Amino acid sequence: IFFRVTVPMAQCAMWSYGGGVGGRLSPVGAYGAPLSPGASPRMTRTVAYVPEHRQPHNSALVRTWNELDSYQEQLSINAVSSGSAMYTAVAANLPQIATNQLHARQTFVEAATNSLPGPSYTGPQISFPLTSAMLQSLLQHYAADTGVPLHSSHLCSILTQARVHFAKCPRVTRTATLSGSHKRLVVVGDLHGQLPDLLTIFVENGFPDPQGTQYVFNGDLVDRGAYSIEVLTLVLAYKLLYPETVHVNRGNHETESISTQYGLMNEVVQKYGSTHIFGLICQVFNQLPVCTVIDNSVVVVHGGVTRYDGITLAHLENVPREEADMYSTDQNALVLVDLLWTDPMPQWGRIEAGRAPGVVTFGPDVTANFLRSNGMGLLIRSHQVPSTGYGYEDMHDGKLITIFSASNYCGTQGNWGGVLVFSEPGNYTIKQYMAPPLHQVRDAVLKVDIEEPQVAPVNASIGEPATLESDAADQELRQSVVQTLHQIVVCHKADLMAHYSRVDPRGTGFVPLQTWAKGLAEVTKLDKIDWTEYQEELGLLVVEGSVAWRQFLNKYQVKVEAKWVDDLKRTVYERLTRTDLSVPSLFQVLDEGQDGMVDVAELRKAMPKLGLSMSEEQLQALLPGADRDRKVDVLTFIQSLAPRYSGDPVPPEVREVLTAIETTFATGCKTLLDMFLRFDSNKNGILELNEIQQMMIWLSTRSDQYAKFNRIDLAAKVMKAFDTNESGTVSLLEFLSCFQPAQHAVEDYGHQLVQQVAQAIYKHQDGLRVLFYRMDVSGSGGLDRSTFKEGLRSLALVDRTLTDADLELVADFVDRDSDGTISWDEFLTAFGLGSVPVSAPASGRASPAVLRSALY
Numbered sequence: 001i002f003f004r005v006t007v008p009m010a011q012c013a014m015w016s017y018g019g020g021v022g023g024r025l026s027p028v029g030a031y032g033a034p035l036s037p038g039a040s041p042r043m044t045r046t047v048a049y050v051p052e053h054r055q056p057h058n059s060a061l062v063r064t065w066n067e068l069d070s071y072q073e074q075l076s077i078n079a080v081s082s083g084s085a086m087y088t089a090v091a092a093n094l095p096q097i098a099t100n101q102l103h104a105r106q107t108f109v110e111a112a113t114n115s116l117p118g119p120s121y122t123g124p125q126i127s128f129p130l131t132s133a134m135l136q137s138l139l140q141h142y143a144a145d146t147g148v149p150l151h152s153s154h155l156c157s158i159l160t161q162a163r164v165h166f167a168k169c170p171r172v173t174r175t176a177t178l179s180g181s182h183k184r185l186v187v188v189g190d191l192h193g194q195l196p197d198l199l200t201i202f203v204e205n206g207f208p209d210p211q212g213t214q215y216v217f218n219g220d221l222v223d224r225g226a227y228s229i230e231v232l233t234l235v236l237a238y239k240l241l242y243p244e245t246v247h248v249n250r251g252n253h254e255t256e257s258i259s260t261q262y263g264l265m266n267e268v269v270q271k272y273g274s275t276h277i278f279g280l281i282c283q284v285f286n287q288l289p290v291c292t293v294i295d296n297s298v299v300v301v302h303g304g305v306t307r308y309d310g311i312t313l314a315h316l317e318n319v320p321r322e323e324a325d326m327y328s329t330d331q332n333a334l335v336l337v338d339l340l341w342t343d344p345m346p347q348w349g350r351i352e353a354g355r356a357p358g359v360v361t362f363g364p365d366v367t368a369n370f371l372r373s374n375g376m377g378l379l380i381r382s383h384q385v386p387s388t389g390y391g392y393e394d395m396h397d398g399k400l401i402t403i404f405s406a407s408n409y410c411g412t413q414g415n416w417g418g419v420l421v422f423s424e425p426g427n428y429t430i431k432q433y434m435a436p437p438l439h440q441v442r443d444a445v446l447k448v449d450i451e452e453p454q455v456a457p458v459n460a461s462i463g464e465p466a467t468l469e470s471d472a473a474d475q476e477l478r479q480s481v482v483q484t485l486h487q488i489v490v491c492h493k494a495d496l497m498a499h500y501s502r503v504d505p506r507g508t509g510f511v512p513l514q515t516w517a518k519g520l521a522e523v524t525k526l527d528k529i530d531w532t533e534y535q536e537e538l539g540l541l542v543v544e545g546s547v548a549w550r551q552f553l554n555k556y557q558v559k560v561e562a563k564w565v566d567d568l569k570r571t572v573y574e575r576l577t578r579t580d581l582s583v584p585s586l587f588q589v590l591d592e593g594q595d596g597m598v599d600v601a602e603l604r605k606a607m608p609k610l611g612l613s614m615s616e617e618q619l620q621a622l623l624p625g626a627d628r629d630r631k632v633d634v635l636t637f638i639q640s641l642a643p644r645y646s647g648d649p650v651p652p653e654v655r656e657v658l659t660a661i662e663t664t665f666a667t668g669c670k671t672l673l674d675m676f677l678r679f680d681s682n683k684n685g686i687l688e689l690n691e692i693q694q695m696m697i698w699l700s701t702r703s704d705q706y707a708k709f710n711r712i713d714l715a716a717k718v719m720k721a722f723d724t725n726e727s728g729t730v731s732l733l734e735f736l737s738c739f740q741p742a743q744h745a746v747e748d749y750g751h752q753l754v755q756q757v758a759q760a761i762y763k764h765q766d767g768l769r770v771l772f773y774r775m776d777v778s779g780s781g782g783l784d785r786s787t788f789k790e791g792l793r794s795l796a797l798v799d800r801t802l803t804d805a806d807l808e809l810v811a812d813f814v815d816r817d818s819d820g821t822i823s824w825d826e827f828l829t830a831f832g833l834g835s836v837p838v839s840a841p842a843s844g845r846a847s848p849a850v851l852r853s854a855l856y
Contacts, residue, residue, distance in 0.1 A: 044427050061477055062389055065413065067528050068484045069385075070355040073258070075491075076766055077326055077356050080257040083770030086794035090775060093790060101777045108276040108779055109156050117151040126154035128161060130241045136448075138237060139207075142230045143199055143445040145438050149271040150233060159280045162236045165243065166287035171317045173247045173292040175214065177422040180244060182214040187300055187420040189218050189382035189391075189403035190251065193225025193263065196435040197406055197417050198234065203444045204433065205421060208238045208245045216292050218382045218403065219251020219302035219340070223262035224410055229271060232281070250288035251302040252340040252383065255324050259285075260773060261766050269781050269825065276779035286321045290339045293376075295425040300380045304400075305370045306338035307350060307360045313374050326357045334358065343384060344395050344402075364396035371399060380420060385409050391418020391432040407434045412480040482537040488524055489538070490556045491763045495523045500549045508652060510546040519549075544651055558758040558831055597631035650721045657718050660699055660706055676735050687730040692719045757810060762831040764795060772824035782821035791824075 091097055117125070123146075124137035138150065149155075177185045186205050191198055206213030217235055222228035239246040253259055259282070268278040292300040293313065305311075308331065319336040326337055341359045345351065348363040367379055379400045386393035386402055393402040407417030416432040423429065435441070489496070499519045504511050511519070517531040531538075539555045541548055592602045650658075661675075679695045680687060687695075693715040700710040722730040761768070771791050775783060783791065792810065 061474060061481070062385065062413070062415070063387055064481055064529060065477060066385060066387065067526070068481060068488075071488075071524075071526060072484065073252075073355045074357075076258060076261040079261065079764070079766030080770050081327065082764065082767035083774070086767065086771045086791070087774050089794045090771070090790050094775075094787065097775060097777065097787075101774070101779075104777050104779060105276045105279050108274060109160065109280055112152045112277070113156040113160060115153045117153065121148075121151055122146070123148045123150055124154070126150070126157060126237075128157065128240075130237060132241065135237055135241055139199075139234065140446055142195060142227070142234065143438070143442040145442065149229070152272055152274075152277065155229075155233065155272070155277065156280065158233060158236055158240065159277075159284055161240055163280070163284045163287055165240060166248075166284065166289070167321070169287075169289055171290050171319055172313055173216075173249075173289045174296070175216070175244075175247060175292065176295050177214070177425050179214070181211040182245070183212055183423075185214040185216065185294060185422040187216045187218060187294075187380055187403055187422075189405040189418065190220035190409075191217075191225070191231055192220055192253070192406045192409065193222055193228035193231050193267075194406045194409075194435070195225070195227035195230050196438045196441050198231050199438075199441040199445055200417075200433060200435040201405065201419055203441065203448070204431075205419065207448065208242055210242055210245050214245050214247075216247045216294070216300055217249065218292075218300055218380070219249045220253045220382065221248075221251070222264045223253045223259055225263075225406070226267070228264045228267050236284070247292050248288055249292055249300060249302055250285065250290050250340060252324070254285040254288055255340070256282040256285070257323065257770070260770055265769075265773065266825070273781070274779040275773055275776055275781060278773075279779075282323075286323065290319055290336065291316050294422065297376055297426065298378045298380060298422075299371070299374065299376050301339050302381060303338065303340045303383050304342040304344055304379070304381050305362045305366050306335050306342065307352075307358070308335065308338075309369070310373070311335060311370070326359075341383075344381075344400055346395065364399070367396040367400050377426075385413055385415055386418075389413075389415045391416040392420070392430050401430075403430075410480070412477045414474075414477060478537075482534055485529075485531075485534055485538060486556070488526070489520075489553075490558060490759060492523050493553055493556055493759055496520070497553055499523050500553075504549070508655075509548055509550040510543070510652065511549050512545065513542060513547055516540075516547040516549060516552075558762045595631075599631040651717060653714060654717045654721050657696070657699070657709060657714070658721070660702075660709070664699070664702060685731070687722070687735065688728075689716065689719050692722070692730070758831055760795065761810070761828075765828050765831065768792075768795065769825070769828055772828075776824070780821075781825050782823050784821060788822045788824065788827075 117123075124134065124141045126134055126138065141148075141150070175185070184206070186201070188198075188201060202208075208215050215238075221232050221235055225231070235246065235248060239248060253262060253264075259265060259278075264281070265275065265278045268281070269275060290301065291313070294300060299313070315332075315335065316339070318332045319339070320330075320333055322333075324337045324340055325333050328334055328337075337356065338359060341356050343355070343361045344367065345361040345363055348365045350360040350362050350366060352358065352360050371377060371379060377399070379396075380403060381400065382403055382405075384393075384402055385404055391404055391407070394400070395402070401420065403418050403420050404415070405417045405419055407415060409415055416434055418430055418432045421429045421431055496519065499522065500511060500516075501507075503515055503519065513532065513535075520531045521527040521529070535542070538552075540552055592605060598606075675695075676687065679691050679698075681691055681694065682688075693712060696709045696711070696715045696718065700707050719730065722735060768791070771794065772783060772788075775787055775791050
């Protein structure tokens with residue numbers, strides 16, 4: 001048994017604190033009788049022993065993971081905002097969609113509730129009123145992990161009954177440790193769909209029972225883990241069976257906006273095939289209490305203290321029973337947001353630097369003032385993986401404790417889970433654990449007869465947790481961090497491209513390493529991340545102290561796993577090659593002012609004449625180096641589509657030589673072939689170093705600015721750039737492969753346009769998921785063709801890189817070969833992050849072997 005409840009004094013941390021008005025200690029008030037303002041009850045606690053064989057991750061890595069997790073939650077909130085904006089636009093064209101969906105959801109839930117399981121159903125049978133035998137059947141079924149979901153009629157019945165029950169409950173629950181015949185009270189933090197943790201807690205602390213253990217679940221029952229439905233159903237069923245024994249607070253994941261993004265909705269659709277059940281779950285979420293008070297001395301809330309001074313527990317009764325709205329102007333609505341979202345900090349005061357718009361982090365003075373004004377002595381909250389890697393964290397002079405119950409969170413954190421157990425008022429123990437695999441917990445659960453009163457915890461060993469060496473655990477967590485960083489770079493690729501173009505005005509394609517890191521921090525707003533720490537995993541290649549930023553960003557491609565993408569590429573390519581950009585007649589189309597120059601405004605008018613529809617960003621990409629106030633020579637513009645060196649990054653002086661070759665000979669492969677043959681003096685079909693030197697001498701005579709090319713060491717560097725197979729000679733194929741004919745340049749640009757569309761869809765996946773969910777009248781995860789197209793077109797409202805023509809093209813190809821219904825989830829998941837080649841070494845001057853082996 002890996003819970004340690006009874007421990008030697010030397011291994012415990014025990015203390016008391018108090019200090020109310022005048023420093024007097026006040027007794028704990030009786031249940032229902034509030035303490036006088038300013039009173040502070042006496043608390044005594046024990047911290048259970050943690051086995052030495054399993055230590056948490058290093059704190060710096062955990063902080064980085066938490067920082068990224070908070071950042072992604074902010075992105076999810078922004079996605080909900082953009083999804084709502086798109087939905088508003090769609091609803092204007094489809095005014096009946098909201099009414100139709102509400103009616104369809106009600107009809108579905110009624111039909112599901114009244115349906116009967118078929119003869120093939122092997123799961124538990126549930127009816128009301130619930131009995132302990134039904135709960136045992138449900139518990140053991142989930143523990144057995146048979147893969148058979150609870151029948152939809154039973155699930156809808158539990159959810160409907162829970163919605164009705166919680167609608168009658170106050171917003172603040174009040175209970176006492178020893179109320180009724182209870183023997184103890186256990187506060188459980190975030191579980192996040194991790195069923196083994198919930199069952200482990202039950203086995204080791206006692207199943208919920210009016211004569212035994214009482215529970216307070218402090219929110220975030222769902223999302224991330226694979227068993228959100230099972231965890232939620234068990235907790236709700238126990239609440240309905242023993243309403244005075246099980247108490248549930250709402251967490252920030254008990255909201256439609258977050259659970260749409262973090263797994264619950266997908267799990268519901270996977271197991272039940274309908275988003276309407278997810279909608280019913282969200283209705284239950286809106287009714288959940290937001291706070292629990294224990295023994296009139298302890299406040300339990302998911303996030304923490306609000307942004308407003310003077311908020312009392314009485315105020316909390318006024319928070320609305322609705323979706324948490326970050327952008328509301330109503331104080332009660334924002335108090336709800338704060339209760340679910342705020343985090344503590346060691347500094348005094350409040351800082352608007354929380355995980356969501358307007359949400360604050362709060363200091364020890366804020367906690368002390370809140371407790372004092374409400375006559376409380378301790379604030380218990382959850383919401384965060386403790387930075388210590390343990391199942392709890394102390395802050396604010398012992399007046400605030402974070403309890404987090406999902407051990408090895410997300411399968412990567414390596415953290416302990418923790419619960420806080422009150423044995424009597426003011427006396428509690430913090431217990432920590434690492435949940436074993438589900439099959440080990442199952443064996444213990446199957447031995448339990450919960451129809452018998454559960455006065456004491458079960459005396460059954462459920463095995464040791466799976467061990468993981470600390471180095472391996474850190475590596476696993478680091479991989480999770482790197483994967484998240486990859487996703488962030490892809491989502492900000494366009495902005496990063498624009499930023500690095502500004503800080504690299506000469507267009508060299510290189511910036512110093514620190515400039516690269518600073519750019520990532522500024523664009524992504526992740527200034528607490530040490531980007532240079534992850535440069536190798538991010539695929540960064542440093543050449544002579546500089547980062548090849550174009551090659552870095554080009555590695556980040558959205559992988560589109562859909563059969564229509566090839567057709568899409570072909571269509572874009574045909575649109576571009578339909579017009580011959582190299583013929584003189586193009587000058588007349590591009591040069592509207594007849595001054596031999598072209599700017600973005602002229603391109604904007606010219607492109608439709610050429611059969612192309614492009615956004616402002618696409619026009620800027622087509623006309624590199626130009627801005628709204630500066631023109632580019634028409635010939636320069638056309639030549640910008642001509643060959644560019646496409647090999648690995650090379651030192652700037654070698655790149656200058658290649659540019660000179662382009663300027664002198666970039667009129668097609670034939671001229672380059674003539675050049676190759678001219679300098680192949682011994683006519684053996686390959687170029688050797690002495691012949692490369694002769695080429696450099698010849699170039700140095702063509703212009704004064706090329707005179708510096710007459711250097712043996714520079715010729716050797718050019719030789720290495722050409723000699724990709726390191727044979728010591730340069731073949732014709734190696735020589736020509738360093739240059740692309742103009743036709744390929746146009747094709748590459750077509751690929752860029754496809755990537756631009758794909759990256760926009762990938763970037764706005766979460767917003768589109770919110771939009772499509774709200775548009776899904778049938779609840780089946782599918783939309784008819786016209787509705788899907790209407791939704792996809794609305795993406796242009798929130799992403800200015802896309803045109804209506806781009807989105808129409810995507811919609812047309814998705815629509816092809818359809819049976820009339822388009823799976824919007826399948827469509828969105830088709831856009832994923834492609835693999836990012838990793839480069840090494842990460843610092844100093846890259847070796848020629850690395851330059852040649854790096855993948856771009």
